[in-house]
Amino acid sequence: MPRLVAIDFGAKRTGIAVTDPLQLIASALETIPSHTVVAYLKKYAQTEPIEAFVVGMPKRLDGTDTDNTPRVKSFVRALQNAFPETPVHLHDERFTSKMALQAMIASGSTKKDRREKSGNIDKVSAAIILQSFMEQHQR
Numbered sequence: 001m002p003r004l005v006a007i008d009f010g011a012k013r014t015g016i017a018v019t020d021p022l023q024l025i026a027s028a029l030e031t032i033p034s035h036t037v038v039a040y041l042k043k044y045a046q047t048e049p050i051e052a053f054v055v056g057m058p059k060r061l062d063g064t065d066t067d068n069t070p071r072v073k074s075f076v077r078a079l080q081n082a083f084p085e086t087p088v089h090l091h092d093e094r095f096t097s098k099m100a101l102q103a104m105i106a107s108g109s110t111k112k113d114r115r116e117k118s119g120n121i122d123k124v125s126a127a128i129i130l131q132s133f134m135e136q137h138q139r
Contacts (some may be wrong), residue, residue, distance in 0.1 A: 001021050001022060001023060001049075001051070002048075002049035002050055002051035003018045003019045003020075003021065003023070003048055003049065003050055003051065004018065004019045004023055004026075004050075004051055004052055004053075004054060004130060004133070004134070005017070005018050005019075005041065005044070005050050005052075005053050005054070005130075006018070006026065006053075006054040006055075006056070006091075006126045006127065006129045006130030006133065007037065007053060007054070007055045007056065007075075007079075007126060008056045008093060008122050008123075008125040008126040008129055009034060009037065009055060009056065009068075009071065009072050009075045010034055010068065010122060011034065011068060011071060012033065012034055013031050013032070013033060013034060013122050014031065014032055014033075014034045014037050014122065015028070015030075015031050015121075015122030015123035015124070015125050015126035015127075016028075016029045016030045016031070016032065016037075016040070016041075016123060016126050017029055017123060017126035017127035017129070017130045018048070018130075019130065019134070023051075023134065026127045026128075026130035026131040026134060027127060028123035028124050028126060028127040029123060029126075030123060031120070031122040031123045034075075037075070037079075038078055038079060038082045041053075041079075041082070041083070042082065045083070050083070050086055051086075051087075052086060052087040052088070052089055053079060053083070053086060053087070053088045053089065054088075054089045054090075054091050054129060054130055054133045055072065055075070055076055055079070055088060055089070055090055055091065056072070056091055056092075056093030056125070056126070056129040057069070057072060057090040057091060057092060057093060058072060058093055059092060059093075076088055076090070089133065091129050091132065091133045091136075092132075093125070093129055
C-alpha cells in the first residue's frame with residue numbers, strides 16, 4: 001500500500017513523518033532544510049509510493065493565520081505542482097510542537113536531545129499531525 005506523508009513546514013526546517021505500508025502507524029522520518037523539501041520528497045517517492053500528503057496548517061487559537069501561514073500556502077502550491085496526481089490535505093497543526101515536546105519529555109529524552117530542535121521536535125510534530133489526521137479520517 002502507498003504511504004501517507006505528513007509535513008510540518010517551517011521557515012528554516014521541515015519535519016516529515018510517514019505511515020507504515022498498512023497506514024496504521026505514523027512515524028517520524030526526518031527533519032530537513034525547508035528549501036529542500038520538494039526535492040527530498042521526489043527522491044522518496046522513487047522508492048516508496050505516496051497516496052497523499054498531509055500538510056500542517058498553522059493557525060492561531062482564534063483561527064486566524066500566523067506569520068508562517070503564507071509560507072505554508074506557497075509550499076502547498078509548489079507541492080501540488082511537483083505532485084499533480086497526489087492529493088494534498090491540510091490539517092490543523094495547533095499545539096503540535098508543544099505536544100511533541102511533551103512526548104519527548106515523557107519518553108525520557110534529555111534536555112540536550114530536546115534542545116536539538118532541528119533534529120527532533122519538527123519530525124515528531126509531523127508524526128503527531130499525521131496520527132491526528134489518520135484518527136480524524138478513521139484510517
